[in-house]
Amino acid sequence: MRNEIEQVGPRLRAARQARGWTLEELATRTGLSVSTLSRLEAGKRQASLELLLPITRQLGIRIDDLLPGESGDPRVRRETVRRDGMLIAPLTLDRSPVQAFKITYAPAPAPPAPRVHDGFEWLYVLSGRLRLVLDDTEHVLERGEAAEFDTRLPHSMTAMPEGPAEVLSIFSASGERIHTHLGGA
Incomplete structure (x- = not known):
């Protein structure tokens, strides 16, 4: 569980960078401070729903997207x-x-x-x-x-x-x- 939580920050950073946004741009869009966003991305601030909801809405992602997916066999084995x-x-x-x-x-x-x-x-x-x-x-x-x-x-x-x-x-x-x-x- 701890390892999953540690991945939230890097996934937030990756989603922000995929949009081509700076921390300042995301801060303006969410109403959060640059410092708070930077600390979240670095894993130095605990992620809460209060913080994650405005961020994920602006980035166009779901909170689930910040958590690692199930690993395992990626092959699709569903019946035709x-x-x-x-x-x-x-x-x-x-x-x-x-x-x-x-x-x-x-x-x-x-x-x-x-x-x-x-x-x-x-x-x-x-x-x-x-x-x-x-x-x-x-x-x-x-x-x-x-x-x-x-x-x-x-x-x-x-x-x-x-x-x-x-x-x-x-x-x-x-x-x-x-x-x-x-x-x-």
């Missing part, structure tokens, strides 16, 4: 599933903050009924052609094309009739739950 004409291969660990999948869509003569749910989706077409119906507008994405959309818009996806489409999909947590567990689009 077949559902609603899709072959879904997980590419991230179950506990990852975002979820990535390689999804193979079966060809279909027409798109399925559109669905809506909370979340965001980012996708990249690896092979084939993907029909994305988004808010009543049909888009055909070719190999090498990408799309990003708010899943609160009515949407559906399928491969074009001539053959399957392989897609790399990245979901926010809420979007992943709908698509891979509850029978989403």
Whole structure:
């Protein structure tokens, strides 16, 4: 536990430096003193929620990001599933903050009924052609094309009739739950 706490300061420093901010810039944004921030980063000041909340909000990170992740086997060993004409291969660990999948869509003569749910989706077409119906507008994405959309818009996806489409999909947590567990689009 002590070793984990000792990593908070260096992780704060790394997050600040990744933004290209000086201690002075972060101090101005958080309302904390340069001295306090410097001592936190050096491990000479005990980290508290009162101090960490404004810092993490400004840096755009979570408090969890300051703690070391679980070490162990980084390989993803989750089962591929077949559902609603899709072959879904997980590419991230179950506990990852975002979820990535390689999804193979079966060809279909027409798109399925559109669905809506909370979340965001980012996708990249690896092979084939993907029909994305988004808010009543049909888009055909070719190999090498990408799309990003708010899943609160009515949407559906399928491969074009001539053959399957392989897609790399990245979901926010809420979007992943709908698509891979509850029978989403």
